[in-house]
Amino acid sequence: GQNIDQPTEMTATEGAIVQINCTYQTSGFNGLFWYQQHAGEAPTFLSYNVLDGLEEKGRFSSFLSRSKGYSYLLLKELQMKDSASYLCAVLDSNYQLIWGAGTKLIIKP
Amino acid sequence: DGGITQSPKYLFRKEGQNVTLSCEQNLNHDAMYWYRQDPGQGLRLIYYSQIVNDFQKGDIAEGYSVSREKKESFPLTVTSAQKNPTAFYLCATQTAENEKLFFGSGTQLSVL
DSSP, rough: OOEEOOOOOEEEEEOOOEEEEEEESSSSSEEEEEEETTTTTTEEEEEEEEEEEEEETEEEEEETTTTTTTEEEHHHHHHOGGOOOEEEEEETTOOOOOEEEOEEEEEEE | OOOOEOOOEEEEEEOOOOOOEEEEEEEESEEEEEEEEETTTTTTEEEEEEEETTTEEEOOTEEEEEEBBBBBBOOOEOOOTTTTOOEEEEEEESSSSOOOOOOOOOOOEEEE
């Protein structure tokens, strides 16, 4: 079966750095997405990785290792508004999106 | 402004009742999707449509129906056959199959 694993919940301190991991086992791979979702709101796109390596976009970076079936989202200089759920999703060989359950990130002052 | 509009924001269903969730977009995107989101679970695909007058079942289509008579509109009906409809429903559009999804603001459906 196809599977995406993320930690259920993480806690970090304002101003710090946090890394949210995502491991996947899917039938084929055509890219990995990270979305941010505040409670009761729509997910918003953060990043897309299809090749191995690190993609940096401001305070947020996303890393992919296809051989290990692994990705992480790195958030720097954490702000209170970063408190949200972070969703990992993989495009399989049929271009169907497989979603992880999301990681709830709690930022403390 | 271009975007996706879902309505209503909150909806209550009585037992045995069908309810319809609206999704309208002016992004001119061909592909539209309906997802269900339950606490502690990933998004699950209900139905999707790649083109007008055509749609396909997703992973959890039972108890739901859709139509795609216009490019802009993709309404979802939750029928009485769906015995556990309480969830957050998200509509999304996409420009191409390997591109990001654009999401509407969601509809929270609850059972009275």
